[in-house]
Amino acid sequence: MVVVFSKSIVYSAFSLLFTFFGVAGIYVLLNADFLAITQLLVYVGGILVLLLFGVMLTTNTVTIDVKSGTMNIFPATVVIALLAGMLGGIFWTSDWFMSKQTSEIVHTTTTTEIGNALITTHVLPFEIASVVLLVAVVGAAMMARRERANTNP
Amino acid sequence: MTITLTHFLMLSAVLFSLGLFAVITRKNAIMVLMGIELILNSANINFLAFSRYGGMNIEGQMAAIFVIILAAAEAAVALAIVLNIYKRFNTVNVDEISILKD
Numbered sequence: 001m002v003v004v005f006s007k008s009i010v011y012s013a014f015s016l017l018f019t020f021f022g023v024a025g026i027y028v029l030l031n032a033d034f035l036a037i038t039q040l041l042v043y044v045g046g047i048l049v050l051l052l053f054g055v056m057l058t059t060n061t062v063t064i065d066v067k068s069g070t071m072n073i074f075p076a077t078v079v080i081a082l083l084a085g086m087l088g089g090i091f092w093t094s095d096w097f098m099s100k101q102t103s104e105i106v107h108t109t110t111t112t113e114i115g116n117a118l119i120t121t122h123v124l125p126f127e128i129a130s131v132v133l134l135v136a137v138v139g140a141a142m143m144a145r146r147e148r149a150n151t152n153p
Numbered sequence: 154m155t156i157t158l159t160h161f162l163m164l165s166a167v168l169f170s171l172g173l174f175a176v177i178t179r180k181n182a183i184m185v186l187m188g189i190e191l192i193l194n195s196a197n198i199n200f201l202a203f204s205r206y207g208g209m210n211i212e213g214q215m216a217a218i219f220v221i222i223l224a225a226a227e228a229a230v231a232l233a234i235v236l237n238i239y240k241r242f243n244t245v246n247v248d249e250i251s252i253l254k255d
């Protein structure tokens with residue numbers, strides 16, 4: 001809640017941190033321990049630091065102007081309330097297929113299974129993901145330094 | 154009262170709605186990025202809930218891993234774009250960057 005409704009963007013970023021921790025806890029509840037650790041590493045360690053860097057670089061911290069305004073607040077509220085009600089109603093009333101073997105809690109580590117699946121059945125998405133990460137890193141670096149290369153000569 | 158699939162789906166619906174609300178109402182581009190992260194997190198919760206309760210053993214977790222990878226790449230590229238926008242326009246408010254309209 002605070003992520004969305006807080007006026008100060010720094011408060012939003014820090015409450016986003018707690019949201020990520022909560023989602024990692026939900027992953028543990030859902031028997032996905034490797035995903036929980038990955039969530040902590042990638043989101044808390046990477047994405048949140050990137051967002052905070054963005055906050056610090058794009059706001060003049062000398063003149064305290066880290067407030068973030070809103071726009072279209074009323075129609076957005078109506079539309080989002082309608083959408084949330086619709087999603088909740090659909091999720092609540094649907095009769096989901098539940099597997100029979102989930103009643104007992106099985107506490108197994110999923111790291112081995114994930115590693116096996118990554119190099120056997122999911123090799124192609126794995127390689128595509130590595131290429132996408134490489135392209136993203138190179139592209140981000142290019143975009144971040146092209147401005148200076150243009151202004152220097 | 155036991156926790157069933159429906160509770161996780163309701164949680165992810167709430168998270169998705171809040172993220173979409175942040176995307177379409179906030180002016181700051183970094184707040185829009187935070188909303189996108191919230192939306193991706195809710196999608197991940199859905200993947201894991203269905204893979205836990207639906208009997209598919211590991212496929213949902215694989216999909217969630219790739220979603221996390223793409224979220225990391227998207228955050229890096231989006232931050233680079235936001236920094237370029239800030240250098241050029243000296244603002245990150247998405248409603249003031251409208252020179253494409255003119």
